[in-house]
Amino acid sequence: MSNSAAWPRWPNRSRLEASDTSERKSSYAGKYKHSPRHLKICWLDIFVELYEYITHSFTARFRYSTVIFLIGIGLGYFISVYKTTTVPRVAPIGFAHDLYPTPHTKAPSPEFQSTWSEDxxxxxxxxxxxxxxxxxxxxxxxxxxxxxxxxxxxxxxxxxxxxxxxxxxxxxxxxxxxxxxxxxxxxxxxxxxxxxxxxxxxxxxxxxxxxxxxxxxxxxxxxxxxxxxxxxxxxxxxxxxxxxxxxxxxxxxxxxxxxxxxxxxxxxxxxxxxxxxxxxxxxxxxxxxxxxxxxxxxxxxxxxxxxxxxxxxxxxxxxxxxxxxxxxxxxxxxxxxxxxxxxxxxxxxxxxxxxxxxxxxxxxxxxxxxxxxxxxxxxxxxxxxxxxxxxxxxxxxxxxxxxxxxxxxxxxxxxxxxxxxxxxxxxxxxxxxxxxxxxxxxxxxxxxxxxxxxxxxxxxxxxxxxxxxxxxxxxxxxxxxxxxxxxxxxxxxxxxxxxxxxxxxxxxxxxxxxxxxxLGYPYDEDDDDDDAENDFPSSEDDGVHDMEWDSGESGNLNAWGDTGLGMEPKSHDGSKSQPGIPSKASLNKRAVGSN
Structure with a gap:
């Protein structure tokens, strides 16, 4: 028994003759939009070739064809999964910030990190x-x-x-x-x-x-x-x-x-x-x-x-x-x-x-x-x-x-x-x-x-x-x-x-x-009392007293207050302004940023 009769001949892509290559190209052209890729193994190629081989050599031993067909399907599936799961994840270009890159602080505790998961x-x-x-x-x-x-x-x-x-x-x-x-x-x-x-x-x-x-x-x-x-x-x-x-x-x-x-x-x-x-x-x-x-x-x-x-x-x-x-x-x-x-x-x-x-x-x-x-x-x-x-x-x-x-x-x-x-x-x-x-x-x-x-x-x-x-x-x-x-x-x-x-x-x-x-700041002088305690009258029942802020006497609005930035607005002499009081401070006595 010749070698060809003992084991079905498996065509090798790298050993195909010119006539075989052109014939295969023409056969693919009628079935698929793209020509086959000869440098990469695709499981679809294996499936197609196995299918054609089995249909043309059905007279050979059935078990050999079945084994080769199943092996081809399994190998193709493995290659497909492997390629999709091993693609490296590439970070965006220019992104180099590490959340904790400094050696001056210890690694955060789990309590510290858990807060980032929500807000x-x-x-x-x-x-x-x-x-x-x-x-x-x-x-x-x-x-x-x-x-x-x-x-x-x-x-x-x-x-x-x-x-x-x-x-x-x-x-x-x-x-x-x-x-x-x-x-x-x-x-x-x-x-x-x-x-x-x-x-x-x-x-x-x-x-x-x-x-x-x-x-x-x-x-x-x-x-x-x-x-x-x-x-x-x-x-x-x-x-x-x-x-x-x-x-x-x-x-x-x-x-x-x-x-x-x-x-x-x-x-x-x-x-x-x-x-x-x-x-x-x-x-x-x-x-x-x-x-x-x-x-x-x-x-x-x-x-x-x-x-x-x-x-x-x-x-x-x-x-x-x-x-x-x-x-x-x-x-x-x-x-x-x-x-x-x-x-x-x-x-x-x-x-x-x-x-x-x-x-x-x-x-x-x-x-x-x-x-x-x-x-x-x-x-x-x-x-x-x-x-x-x-x-x-x-x-x-x-x-x-x-x-x-x-x-x-x-x-x-x-x-x-x-x-x-x-x-x-x-x-x-x-x-x-x-x-x-x-x-x-x-x-x-x-x-x-x-x-x-x-x-x-x-x-x-x-x-x-x-x-x-x-x-x-x-x-x-x-x-x-x-x-x-x-x-x-x-x-x-x-x-x-x-x-x-x-x-x-x-x-x-x-x-x-x-x-x-x-640059100057014509703000009013502070008219707060020297006494630190509040001088609002209080009721005997709940210890609090209502006072509506109207045109100015009782309100004495602290018009500026702290800015929340550690910078409380101030006048030339550092005083706070009050509403309804004309400016008393002179102009152009304090340049911006001077202390």
Whole structure:
């Protein structure tokens, strides 16, 4: 038996004669659109050739053909699967960012990484022991009548979310956050907004303590147990306000609180019967909630848009006011990024019939300094800082509780009063805390401190130009100057003619942003009382007092406040402006960025 009879001849592609090749090409041309690929083995080719071979040599032993056919099908399928599953994944060109490329920080813990799976900008508290321990007399018991009533009335969880925007100087932020925790505010309901503009540098621990934009995520999320929300980039004050509104809307919140980062909250321990700062906040929320958005309050025109606790140092925001299509108040005007943006928003709210109330729930201090050891100062545990009189203090356990009106509390209150008085005396030391930290040069995403100050003031000055074009006046309450909602962007004065970059303040004073060397800020002097304690009268029943913000006497609007960027607007002498008061500061005395 010849070899051909013993085993069917298997044609070899590489050994085909010219005639065979042309014949095969012509046979394929009638069946397929593309000619066969001779350099690669395709399982389809194997299948076709096996099929043709079997049909033409059916007389051969059937088992041989069947075996070859099955082997061919299996081999073709294996090659097909292998090719599709081994194609290398190529990263986009130019993408070289590693989430943790730096040797300066340890690999993140599972807790740290798990937050990225849901929202990369929201970081909840870590699972660690909470310190310092809050005094029991500042913690609301679960059977408290105020808390039980609040749970029945307030249809929102969390009940009292508190935003604290942070821009610069973590020493001031630490003091503010600890003061609210010590005053009884639940840690889990405090949200620090990291608005430093340093991208993910703080998240990855790349900034030094001397960097003005440094924020220790592990300290606040771990030891203190609060939340942190990162902004995707640097926001202006108006954008921050819209960001907080948008966050509340997305969460379905009816209200939220927000606070400056240069204030200190303190319970009034001398008041009897004693109620903590936070308990008074919940009590005020309970009393205000029925008139917030009910149909009756809408019909009677008793809805309120904002509640200020010691002016706008701590504010309660009614989210539904911004969503009201009838009023059409809408968002904060981002074309007015800093100065006068609150004047614009508050005036639009007031002229649409929404009240701005004030209530006293405790002591809130507007300060430019920070205590030496905030944990001991507000909680009493640990080791007291050294003083000239008594030296280093004795260490005391955190759970060793003091009584109301302790010596520590009285010393802290006296120190905070001194801070507030120093900040408000001629306004000279009002904003020194902003420039306290000057390090971090060359660190990731860190803007030059001096350049930041220059750029901020230039941007703020342009916002004042836009405010005057919008309302036709620089008065913080345009209605006092005879302006109304119908006059917005239609004041009758053509700002496109004449000198569009020039603002007229008085008959003999002029401000021209084009002259950078002569750039000045005609803001009003601060008229805050030297006494740090709030002087609002309070009722005997709930310890709070309503006060509507009208044309100016009771409101005494803190028209600027902290911008949330660590840059509080200031006048030539550093003082804050108040509404309805003509400018008293002289012009062109302070160049942008000078200290």
């Amino acid at each position: 990369p900008y929201f970081l909840p508290p870590l699972s660690r022991k909470r310190l310092p321990v809050v005094p029991s007399y500042n913690i609301m018991s679960t059977d408290s009548k105020t808390l039980l009533l609040a749970n029945d009335i307030v249809a929102q969880s969390p009940m009292t979310p508190l935003f604290i925007p942070f821009g610069r100087n973590h020493l001031m932020l630490q003091q503010t956050v600890l003061s609210y925790i010590a005053a009884g505010w639940p840690r889990s309901q405090i949200y620090i907004i990291d608005n430093t503009g340093t991208m993910d540098a703080n998240l990855r621990g790349l900034l030094s303590n001397a960097n003005p934009f440094h924020l220790d995520y592990n300290l606040y999320r771990g030891r203190y147990g609060v939340n942190i929300i990162r902004t995707p980039t640097l926001f202006s004050f108006a954008q921050l306000q819209n960001f907080m509104l948008s966050t509340a809307m997305n969460k379905g919140w009816t209200h939220f609180f927000w606070s400056h980062q240069d204030v200190v909250a303190l319970s009034d321990e001398a008041r009897r019967p004693y109620k903590s700062f936070y308990e008074n906040v919940v009590s005020s929320l309970v009393s205000l909630y029925p008139t917030m958005n009910s149909a009756a309050s809408k019909k009677e025109g008793k809805r309120w848009g904002l509640v200020w606790y010691s002016f706008d140092h701590l504010s309660l925001v009614n989210v539904a006011v911004s969503l009201d299509t009838d009023a059409n108040i809408g968002a904060w005007d981002t074309f007015i990024p800093y100065y006068h943006t609150d004047c614009d928003y508050y005036e639009r709210m007031r002229l649409n019939g929404f009240s701005i109330l004030e209530r006293r729930v405790g002591d809130i201090y507007d300060v430019a300094n920070h205590v030496e050891d905030p944990e001991h100062a507000f909680f009493g545990g640990g080791r007291a800082p050294a003083t000239k009189e008594r030296g280093l203090g004795k260490e005391r356990p955190w759970d060793e509780e003091e009584k109301l009106e302790s010596r520590r509390y009285k010393m802290l209150k006296r120190e905070l009063k001194g801070f507030m008085k120093t900040k408000n005396v001629a306004g000279k030391n009002r904003n020194t805390w902003q420039d306290e930290l000057k390090g971090g040069k060359g660190e990731p995403w860190t803007y030059d401190s001096y350049g930041f100050d220059n750029a901020w003031w230039t941007t703020a000055s342009v916002g004042r130009v836009i405010f005057q074009k919008k309302w036709g006046t620089l008065e913080c309450q345009p209605s006092v100057a005879g302006k109304g909602l119908r006059r917005i962007w239609n004041s009758g004065e053509d700002f496109r003619s004449g000198r569009p970059n020039t603002i007229r303040y008085d008959d003999d004073e002029e401000y021209d942003p084009d002259h950078d060397d002569d």
